[in-house]
Amino acid sequence: MLLVGLQLTATAGSAVCPTKKFTADRTVFHEGRALGYGAKGRLLVASSDFLMDRTLAQRIQYLNKIEEEWEEGVKWADQVIRELRDGFEPSKWEDVVWTNDWENRWNVFVKNKAFSGHKERVVWSKHEWRFFVERCQGRSLVTGQVLEGRACHVDRVFNSDSYSVKNCLTIEQGLNFAKRDMLEFQTSNSFSGRCKLQYGVQKLRNAKKRAVSNLRFSFIAPDVLK
Structure with missing residues (x-):
């Protein structure tokens, strides 16, 4: 995970092939908002094998559910x-x-x-x-x-x-x-x-x-x- 100014660049498990641990896919956070990328509005939160290819909403839901x-x-x-x-x-x-x-x-x-x-x-x-x-x-x-x-x-x-x-x-x-x-x-x-x-x-x-x-x-x- 790399923080550069107001940008957060993230890599995660490939949505096409989960066994490939890393991909060039990225999400950029700017002024507290997540910007979409790629096809079908896919969003990623952070670099983590734990979250795999979940969308942003699914990741937030999963993290909240784990804690609760x-x-x-x-x-x-x-x-x-x-x-x-x-x-x-x-x-x-x-x-x-x-x-x-x-x-x-x-x-x-x-x-x-x-x-x-x-x-x-x-x-x-x-x-x-x-x-x-x-x-x-x-x-x-x-x-x-x-x-x-x-x-x-x-x-x-x-x-x-x-x-x-x-x-x-x-x-x-x-x-x-x-x-x-x-x-x-x-x-x-x-x-x-x-x-x-x-x-x-x-x-x-x-x-x-x-x-x-x-x-x-x-x-x-x-x-x-x-």
Whole structure:
């Protein structure tokens, strides 16, 4: 992020390809107002993987929602983490109906990992995967926020681990991209704690809080929405 006089130049995740962390897209703030750029009136607030390709209005709404619902979201997430920490019991799922919808969702998950070259890391069974997905309910285990579509990302706490209930979490896609470059998440070889989920989530919550705090000065509401 670069401040030059009354201008704020920002780069962010590409709206076309979110996996590309940086783009030449920019937003200029002048006298407290955000100026549009590019096609379809797209607006960006700040340089941040956490916010990805949200519009200005969506970014402001997201930041406000994170702050207002933080305690409730964290409380919910911690309860789910405790359930996941206890692990998956296959005997409890022997009589659970496996529908075509679940089969399709499972196949999509496996194909996506194969496409990214991580198929060999998928060690959980489809029933274990379903147990994880149902417990997480499409919400982030970091913030507790409800995530939709591609915004809800299933990934390992440590990049070196395989996919299993005790190694994975649901996470905001933008936060997941940022996590990939954090040194503390590269390998679990030296991890000696009881719960990888608790360790990873706490680190990510701290990072999220810092990001929200740093991004707060990047807009002046409500004038920017006029």
